[in-house]
Amino acid sequence: MAEPMIRIQGLYKIFGVAGEAVLPMVRDGMGKQELLDTHGCVLGLRDINLSVPPRCIQVVMGLSGSGKSTLIRHINRLIAPTAGEVIVDGTDVAGMDGAALRDFRRHRASMVFQRFALMPHRSVRDNVAYGLTVQGLQSAEVEKRASRWIERVGLHDFADRYPGELSGGMQQRVGLGRALATDPDILLMDEAFSALDPLIRYDMQNMLLDLQTELKKTIVFITHDLDEALRIGDNVAILRDGGMVQQGRPQDIVLTPADDYVADFVKDVNRGKLVRVESIMKPGTTCASAPAIPIGTRLERAALALSEAAAKLGKVTDRDGTALGTVSQLDLLDAMVRRRRPSP
Amino acid sequence: MAKNAWWIEFPQMERETLVAIRKALDGAYRDFSRSYGDVIEAVFEPLLYFLVWFEKLLLNAPWWSVLFAVCALAYLASRSWKIVAGAIVAFLFIGFFGMWEDTMSTMSMIAVSTLLAIALGVPVGILMARSDRTQAVVTPLLDVMQTMPAFVYLIPVVMLLGIGKVPGLLAVVIYAIPPVIRLTNLGIRLVDREVLEASDAFGASGWQRLVGVQIPLAFPTIMAGVNQTIMMALAMVVIASMIGVQGLGQPVLRSITNQYFTLGLLNGLAIVALAIIFDRVSQAYGKRLQLQYKQAQHG
Numbered sequence: 001m002a003e004p005m006i007r008i009q010g011l012y013k014i015f016g017v018a019g020e021a022v023l024p025m026v027r028d029g030m031g032k033q034e035l036l037d038t039h040g041c042v043l044g045l046r047d048i049n050l051s052v053p054p055r056c057i058q059v060v061m062g063l064s065g066s067g068k069s070t071l072i073r074h075i076n077r078l079i080a081p082t083a084g085e086v087i088v089d090g091t092d093v094a095g096m097d098g099a100a101l102r103d104f105r106r107h108r109a110s111m112v113f114q115r116f117a118l119m120p121h122r123s124v125r126d127n128v129a130y131g132l133t134v135q136g137l138q139s140a141e142v143e144k145r146a147s148r149w150i151e152r153v154g155l156h157d158f159a160d161r162y163p164g165e166l167s168g169g170m171q172q173r174v175g176l177g178r179a180l181a182t183d184p185d186i187l188l189m190d191e192a193f194s195a196l197d198p199l200i201r202y203d204m205q206n207m208l209l210d211l212q213t214e215l216k217k218t219i220v221f222i223t224h225d226l227d228e229a230l231r232i233g234d235n236v237a238i239l240r241d242g243g244m245v246q247q248g249r250p251q252d253i254v255l256t257p258a259d260d261y262v263a264d265f266v267k268d269v270n271r272g273k274l275v276r277v278e279s280i281m282k283p284g285t286t287c288a289s290a291p292a293i294p295i296g297t298r299l300e301r302a303a304l305a306l307s308e309a310a311a312k313l314g315k316v317t318d319r320d321g322t323a324l325g326t327v328s329q330l331d332l333l334d335a336m337v338r339r340r341r342p343s344p
Numbered sequence: 345m346a347k348n349a350w351w352i353e354f355p356q357m358e359r360e361t362l363v364a365i366r367k368a369l370d371g372a373y374r375d376f377s378r379s380y381g382d383v384i385e386a387v388f389e390p391l392l393y394f395l396v397w398f399e400k401l402l403l404n405a406p407w408w409s410v411l412f413a414v415c416a417l418a419y420l421a422s423r424s425w426k427i428v429a430g431a432i433v434a435f436l437f438i439g440f441f442g443m444w445e446d447t448m449s450t451m452s453m454i455a456v457s458t459l460l461a462i463a464l465g466v467p468v469g470i471l472m473a474r475s476d477r478t479q480a481v482v483t484p485l486l487d488v489m490q491t492m493p494a495f496v497y498l499i500p501v502v503m504l505l506g507i508g509k510v511p512g513l514l515a516v517v518i519y520a521i522p523p524v525i526r527l528t529n530l531g532i533r534l535v536d537r538e539v540l541e542a543s544d545a546f547g548a549s550g551w552q553r554l555v556g557v558q559i560p561l562a563f564p565t566i567m568a569g570v571n572q573t574i575m576m577a578l579a580m581v582v583i584a585s586m587i588g589v590q591g592l593g594q595p596v597l598r599s600i601t602n603q604y605f606t607l608g609l610l611n612g613l614a615i616v617a618l619a620i621i622f623d624r625v626s627q628a629y630g631k632r633l634q635l636q637y638k639q640a641q642h643g
Contacts, residue, residue, distance in 0.1 A: 076545055105547030117542035121560045131546040133556070182546070 003090075004051035005186065005218040006058075006075060011048040011084030013070055013242075016041030019082045032241055044070045046243045048084070052235070054185075055216040059233030061223055067242040068222045069114075072190050075220060076109045077101055088186065106135050110179040114191035116171045118163040118178075125150060125159040127174050131182035145181055153177040153207070169200035173207075180211070189221045193228065205232055226265055230254070230274055238262055251275040255335070272300030272336040280335045281316045281325035292317045295324065303332045377504045388510045391460070395509055399452040399590075403445060410448070411435050418621065422628030430624070434617035443592065443614045450581055450591035450618065453509075457516040457577045462570060465521045469528025469566075470554065479529065486522040494519050494583045502587050512589030520576040527569025531562030567630035574622045578615060592618075 014022060014035070022030075022039045032043040045067045052058040062068045073079040074086050077093050086093040088108065096104060110131060118127050126133075129146035137145075150159050153173040163171050172192060179187055189208075193201045209232060212219065223229050229236050230250040237247035238258075246258035254271055257263040277297045291309040293302045295318050306314050306329050315323045402410060414435065415428050422428075438447050472479045497515045505511040535558050543557045559566075585593025592611045599608030 078541060078545060102547040102549060105545060107547075111542070111545040113538060113542060115538055117536075117538040119539055119542075119557060119561075130543075134543075134546050134548045134552055178546075188545075 003054075005054040005089060006050070006052040006220070007085075007087040008048055008050040008071075008074070009085045009087070011045055011071075011074060011086065012082045013044035013067075013074065013079065014041050014082045015044050023083055043242050044079075045074075045081075046241075048239075048244050050237055050244070050247065052218060052220060054218050056234040057212060057219045057221055057232055059221045059223060059229040059236045060239060061226065061229040061236055062239035063224055065241075066239040068224075068239050069190055070242075071239065072111075072188050072220055072222050075186070075188055076105050076111060078111075106131065107182060108184055109186040109188060110182050110184040111188040111190065112172070112175045112179045112192040114194055116163070116168075116175045116195075118171055118174055120163055123160050123162055124155055124166070124174050127163060128155075128177040128181050130178055135182065146177075149177040149181045152180070152211075167200075168196050169204065172196060172204060176204075176208070176211075180215070185218055187217045187219045189219060191222050191224065194223065194225065201228070208232060226269065230269065238265070251279055255279060272303070273298055275299050275335060277302045277316055277327055277332075278324070280331050281327045282331070283325050285315070285323055285326070290315045290326070292321065292323075293327065294319070299332050299336050302327060303329065303336070306332070373500065373503060381504055385505055385510070388505070388514075391456075391513065392510050395452065395456050395513060398456060399449055402448040402452050407439060407444060414621075418625045421625050423632065424628055427621070427624050427628060431621045434621055438614050438617065441610055441614075443595075443611060446590070446592045446595060446611070447614055447618065450578075450593070450615070453513065453516065453581055453584075453589060453591055454574060454577050454618075454622070457513055457520060458570065458574050460513070460517050461521040461524055461573050461577070464517070465524035465569070465573070466528050466566065469525045469569075470532060470559075472525065472529040473532035473558075482525070486525060489518060490522045494580060495586075498583070498587050507588035509589060512584040512587055515584050515587070516577050516580045516589075519580040520573045523572035523576065524566070524569040527572070528562065528566050531565030531569075532558050534565065535561045564630050564634040567626060567633065571623060571626040571630065574626060575619060578619045578622070582615065 012023060012026060014020075014026060016022075016039070018039055018041055022035060022041050025039075026035065026043060026046060035041050035043050048071060050058075050060075050071075060068045060071055070079055074081055075088065075093065077086070077096070081094050084094070088104075091104075093101070093104065119130065122130065125146055128150050129142045132142040132145055147159075150156055153176055155170065155173055155177065158166060158170065163174060166174070172195075175192070179189075193204045196204060205228065208219075221229075221232060230253075233250055235247065236250050236253055238245045238253070240261055246253055246262050251271075251274055253262065254266045254269050254274055257266055275298065276295075277293055277299060278295050280299070291305055291311050291314045293305055293314045293316050295316060297305070302314065306312070312330075313326055313328050316325050316327055317323055411432065414431055418431050419425070419428050435447075438444060468482065472482050494515075497518050498511075501511040501515050501518075505514070539557060539561070540553065543553045548556065581589065581591055582593035582596050585591065585597050592615050595607055595611040596615075598604065599611070
């Protein structure tokens with residue numbers, strides 16, 4: 001695997017004046033409530049390890065209070081860690097001095113916020129241009145690049161309006177345009193679509209996925225919405241009470257939840273639309289007449305293909321048509337409907 | 345014997361001690377003003393030139409051009425013809441009753457002291473907003489400045505600089521500056537944290553954040569402070585006439601000493617008219633800004 005773009009190692013965050021002092025106790029396993037009661041400190045993050053490969057969408061999921069927003073703010077050091085490393089492209093963000101950090105934020109990583117955080121006194125155009133203005137570019141250059149991104153997020157007709165005049169979805173397009181305008185390698189999205197209503201959210205997810213096929217950024221996306229996480233994430237990490245519960249590909253999390261907490265989370269997920277056939281296929285071969293199911297097919301599609309061919313068994317093939325294994329109707333059904341318990 | 349017991353009469357300090365303390369403090373301040381008065385006067389020299397230049401400008405310009413400038417400013421700030429019409433009526437009344445020159449003097453005094461108060465007060469307010477410790481130190485000072493009887497300021501200022509325009513200006517600024525400081529501090533503290541975080545996330549430096557986000561978003565609140573400052577400056581101008589400040593305060597002072605009721609009333613009304621114009625214009629301006637941002641915050 002390629003060198004990860006973002007590598008978070010042994011990250012701890014304890015809020016409160018005595019943060020550093022109580023760190024050893026937290027390392028020894030003191031719980032969140034006990035820490036609050038005895039020392040008045042709030043445990044933000046506990047021993048987070050996470051690697052984000054370049055050009056992937058890493059989703060970090062958790063309920064409110066799980067520390068997910070705290071985690072994403074460590075990547076551009078809006079919050080400084082109590083202990084641990086946040087290594088982005090070989091450099092530890094936690095160790096940067098003021099100028100290096102500003103430079104990092106101006107050029108390497110930008111952020112999209114849950115409640116948009118647009119500047120009410122600036123027009124859409126000036127909001128999108130904000131990062132470029134901060135970089136100190138010439139106004140002609142700023143204008144050129146901002147216009148391109150205003151166009152790209154579909155706000156051409158609204159460039160001279162103010163954020164207050166736009167709907168939530170449009171405001172977040174401004175937020176996205178503002179983040180992309182500086183052409184960063186890393187896009188940090190803190191519950192970027194959570195404040196939008198479902199249809200608009202779906203549109204924005206599509207827009208993000210479209211942009212991603214073209215731009216290939218490294219995206220860290222925070223959400224509390226499982227469907228959103230599974231839909232857009234190449235990888236998903238699940239946080240609970242400041243600790244990492246599980247990380248992996250969406251289908252791994254659905255098929256083999258690490259514990260009851262995750263299992264509870266994923267119990268209502270439509271696995272037929274999410275899980276791919278290769279993850280449940282069995283080794284072996286079958287007769288040549290069995291219907292071929294190309295690798296990457298979702299379970300629902302595979303089941304449909306088998307029932308249309310009136311076959312009990314299908315062969316899973318790679319792109320060249322070589323058989324890789326078999327999958328049976330029973331396996332498909334089982335994978336789609338059986339309630340999963342965490343693997344022992 | 346019992347008459348002087350401590351539980352009947354408050355045990356106050358010896359009269360001689362009190363006199364000695366007062367003498368010592370007064371003497372020290374007098375020595376200070378004798379040795380440094382000239383230096384301090386020199387420091388304020390440019391201010392005096394500016395004040396005199398501005399006053400001459402207003403006095404020498406034809407009355408209709410001043411009226412036109414006032415109306416233009418009023419319209420640009422408030423976008424309201426009603427306020428402009430009110431200003432015209434007020435100034436015609438002032439001119440007709442022979443108070444034009446005093447009014448120009450007062451206006452130049454107000455303008456210069458307000459500018460000075462903004463130039464000093466906004467930075468102080470910004471410093472206060474940046475540090476809780478500064479706020480803890482400055483707030484009680486402002487409380488003292490606002491509650492101390494205005495006449496008390498006149499004494500040290502006169503001892504230091506004598507009577508005239510500059511000491512008057514200083515007294516007015518000291519009296520009028522607290523609101524602009526307080527509201528600058530408040531306005532900057534009220535700026536949305538999320539917007540500030542966004543500006544940090546894009547790598548803005550402290551200066552870029554201040555100029556690009558904090559001041560613009562605090563601006564309507566700062567304007568409310570400026571409005572209050574103008575009102576207080578107007579109130580102080582009358583008191584400052586006691587130390588030789590020209591303007592509408594002089595005839596008022598004369599009316600008090602000579603019991604000229606009508607003269608006092610007319611000049612008082614002129615001050616009221618000025619106050620109303622300044623207040624309506626600056627408030628309308630602040631409201632216009634606030635409306636624009638409010639709209640922006642609740643889409």
